[in-house]
Amino acid sequence: MRWLVRAGVAALVAVGGLVVCAGPALAHAGLESSDPADGVTLATPPDQVLMTFSEPPDLTLSNFGMLDASGAEVALHDPELVEGQGGRQAALRPVDALGDGVYTVTFRVVSKTDGHLTAGSIAFGVGAVTGEVVPTANAPTEAPWPSALSVIGKALLYAGLVMIVAAAIVGMGAFGGEVPGRRVLLPVAGLTALVGSCLMLVAEARSVGAGFEVVARSGAGAPFLRLIAVCAVVAVAATIASVRGGNIWLAVAGDAAAVAMLVRATGGHAGAHPLQVIVQWIHFMVIAIWVGGFALLLLLLRARRRSAPPVAEARAYSRLAGYALLVVVASGLVRAIDELGGLSGVKKALDTSYGTTLAIKVAFVLVLIALGAMNRLRSIPRLTEGSPLLARVIGVEIVTAVTILGLTATLTGLPPHPQPTRPASGPAVPAAVTVEGSDFATTVRVMLDITPGTPGPNTYDLLVSDFDTGDPVPADAVTLRFEAVGRPELETSSAQLAHGMDGMEGMADHWTGDGTELSVPGPWTVTALIATGAEATEVPMTLSIEPPDQQVDVAAREGQPTIVTFTSSDGRQLQYYTDPGVGGPNQLHLTAFDADGQELPLTEAAIVVTPSDGAPQVLDVTRFSPGHFVANATLDPGDWHIDLLATTEDGGALTGAFDQTIGQE
Amino acid sequence: MRTTRTVPAALLALTLLTAACGGSGSTADGSASSATPSVARASMSMSMAPGPRPSTEATLAIVSPKNGQTIQGSDVTLKLSLEGGTISTTTSSELVSDEGHLHVVLDDQLISMTSDLESVIPGVAPGTHLLKVEFVANDHAPFDPRVIAAVSFEVAG
Secondary structure, rough: HHHHHHHHHHHHHHHHHHHHHOOOOOOOOEEEEEEEOOOOEEEOOOOEEEEEOOOOEEEOOOEEEEEEOOOEOEOOOOEEEOOHHOEEEEOOOEEEOOOOOOEEEEEEEEEEEOOOOOEEEEEEEEEOOOOOOOOOOOOOOOOOOHHHHHHHHHHHHHHHHHHHHHHHHHHHHOOOOOOOOOOHHHHHHHHHHHHHHHHHHHHHHHHOOOOHHHHOOOOHHHHHHHHHHHHHHHHHHHHHHHHHHOOOOHHHHHHHHHHHHHHHHOOOOHHHHHHHHHHHHHHHHHHHHHHHHHHHHHHHHHOOOOOOHHHHHHHHHHHHHHHHHHHHHHHHHHHHHHHOOOHHHHHHHHOHHHHHHHHHHHHHHHHHHHHHHHHHHHHHHHHHOOOOOOHHHHHHHEEEEEHHHHHHHHOOOOOOOOOOOOOOOOOOOOOOEEEOOOOOOOEEEEEEEOOOOOOOEEEEEEEEEEEEOEEEEEOOEEEEEEEEEOOOOOEEEEEEEOOOOOOOOOOOEEEEEEEEEEEEEEEEEEEEEEOOOOOEEEEEEEEEEEOOOOOOEEEEEOOOEEEEEEEOOOEEEEEEEEEEEEEEEEEEEEEEEOOOOEOOEEEEEEEEEOOOOOOOOEEEEEEEEEOOOOOOOOEOOEEEEEEEEEEEEEOOOEEEEEEEEEEEE | OOOOHHHHHHHHHHHHHHHOOOOOOOOOOOOOOOOOOOOOOOOOEOOOOOOOOOOOOEEEEEOHHHOOOEEOOOOOEEEEEEEEOOOOOOOEEOOOOOOOEEEEEEEEEEEEEOOOOOOEEEOOOOOEEEEEEEEOOOOOOOEEEEEEEEEEEEEEO
C-alpha cells in the first residue's frame, strides 16, 4: 500500500515534470505587437513602423525590410530602438512617404537576451488598397530549429556542469567527500563544459550569419563570452581539484560551475526577470544533484565492487535526490507559469514542435522517475545482499538522462508558441491559387489552396492524403517552405501549419495556417514538408503569385506564335510568346514595355517552365535588348505551365503565369 | 498539375475566343495555333484585346551564305536583302506596318537581334547548319504573315 502511495506521488511528480521541461524552453524575441498593427489599412501613411518584441532585439545582428505590393524594396533609415519599453521596441522609418498600397515588413531578429533568432513579417495597407489586407495576428513568428551544433554545445555544457556540481554537492554531502574517478572525472567534465560553451558561440555566429567578431561585440554575444570565461575557470578549478585531494578545490570548482549555471540562466529567456533567473538557476542546480548524483553513485558502485557496497552513501544520495526532485518540480512549475502563462499555455504549447519534443522528453522523465522509485524501494535495500540491480538500473538511468539532456538542449532552442489555427467560422473566401503535387515516390498527394493568392498576407489550406487510397495521412507536423524563383535576394522562409482536425468536422486531412511568406509577385516554389514519425516527405510545387487586377490578353492566329500580354494596373506590360510552340527546339521571348508602350529596361528576367508531369525548370535567358530576353529551350509536346518574372530598374517586378499546350511537331 | 476552380471556365472562354479570332484556313475546332495557352489564375481578367499582328509587304532574302554553300573558317558573313521593309532601332508596342528589325536563328537557337543587313556570325562550328532570319515587328514578335528567309550551309572542318 505504501508502495502504491509512493507510485502515486511519482505520477504527480511526472505531471510536474511535464512543466519542468518547459522551464528552460522559453520564448525567443517574438513579435508582440506592431504599430501599424498587422492587417490594418491606414487612411494616411505612417511615419514609422513600431515593432515591439518580447525580448530586446540586437540591432547589430538583426535585419528589417519593407516591400511594396510589386515586390520593390522600400528604402528605410537604419532601425532604431525606442527609449523605454526595456529596449524591446524598434522603429522603422521609410526614407520617403509611403504611397497607397499594401506593404510587407519582414524581420529577422536576434534576441539580445539569449541570442536566439526569430523571423517573421507583418502587412498593412495605406490609402486605397486593392484587395483585402488579411491580419496575421495569429501567425507565429518563425523561429528556426536549433542547429545540431547548438544542441551538441548545450548538451556538452549541461553534462559538464552537472557532473562538476554533482561531484561537489553529492560528493561532499552524501559520499563523505569521496568523488569516485576524481582524477579523470573532474577535468573531463570541466573541459566538456568549456567546449560546450565555445560550440554555443560558434552555433550562434552561424545562426545569425555573422562573424565571431561581430557577434562577440554585440549585446547578444556578451552572455556567450561570459559563459565561456566562467567555464574556463570551472575547467581550471576542476583540473586542480583532480590532482589535489581535499574539498577546497572541489568546492571552488563546484562554486564556479554554479556561477556558470547562473550565467547560463541570465543568458536564457529568464534573463529578463531577476527572480526568474534565480528560479532557473535553482532548477539547474537541483537537476545537477538529482541526475549527476546517480552517475556518481554508479562510479562509486564500480569503485567498490570488490569491497563493501556503499549502502550508506546510496541511502544518503537517495534522500538527497528525493528532496532535489521536489525542488525540480517546484522550480519547473514556477518557470512554466512564467513562460507559458499557466497550464493553458502548456496545453497550447503541446500543438507545436516544441510540444512534440516536450512530450518525448516527459516520457523519458517518467522513465527516470520510475527508475528512481525502483532504486529507492527495491535496488538499494537489496544492495546489502550484494545485488547488482542498483548498478544496472543506474546504467539505464544514465542513458535516459543523456537522452533528456539532448532533448533539453533542443527544447531550449525552440519557441513554445502555439501554432495558428484558422478560425472555423467566418466567410468562405474562394481560393485564388490552387496547386497540387506529389512526392517523388508517389506516396503522398497534396493540394494547396492559397487565399487570396496575392502578395502579402495569405491563408494556406493544405490537403494531405495517401497517393493511392486518398485517405488522410497521419502526419505529425507539416511545414511549407517558400522560395521565390529567380529572386535569390529573398530569403527562404517557412510556415508551420496546424492540423485542421481539432473542432473542424471533415478536416482530418487538412493543415492550415496564415502568413506573409509570399511577399512578392512572381513564380514561387513551395515545398510541403510532411513529418510522419521519423520519416519526412517533401512535395515541391510551383505556383504564381500575381498582383491584383492584372489584365491578360491572348493573341492566337494561324501561322503565328500565340502572344500573351500581361498588363499591370500601372499600365506596364509583359509580352511573351513561344516560337514555334510545337515539340522540339523553341525560342521563348519575354519583352517588357512601359505604360507608354516603349521597351522597359530590365535588370533581370526569369522564365520557368514546368511540364505537367515534371519538376520546374528555370531556363537560361539571354538578353537581346534592354527589355527583351530570350530562352532557347527544347519543349516536349504536352501541357506546360510557364511562369515569367521581369525585374525593372526601379526594383519592381512584372510577372505572368499561364498554361500552354505544346503541340506535336 | 495546376488547377484553379475557374480553369474550366477560362479554358472554355479561351477556346471560344480562339475560334472566333481564327483566320482563314483555321481547322474545324478553331485551334489556329497548335500552342494554346490557358491562364491558370482566377483573379486575372483575360481577353483577346490586341488587334491583329501588323502586316507587311516586305520580302527578306539571305544573300550570303547561299543555300548549300561551303564556308571556310568559323566566321560566317551574313548578308541580307530586305525589300519593302524599314529597319528600325525603336522597340515599342506601338506597331507600324513594314517597320521592324531582324532576329537571327542558327540551328533553332536565337543567336542575335540586329538592325544591320550585313553582320558576322562568329564561332560557327564545322558541319551543316540551318540559318533562319526573320524580319519582326518593333515589339520583337512576328509580322502577319511571317517574313522568314532560311538557308542551309556548311562550315568546312
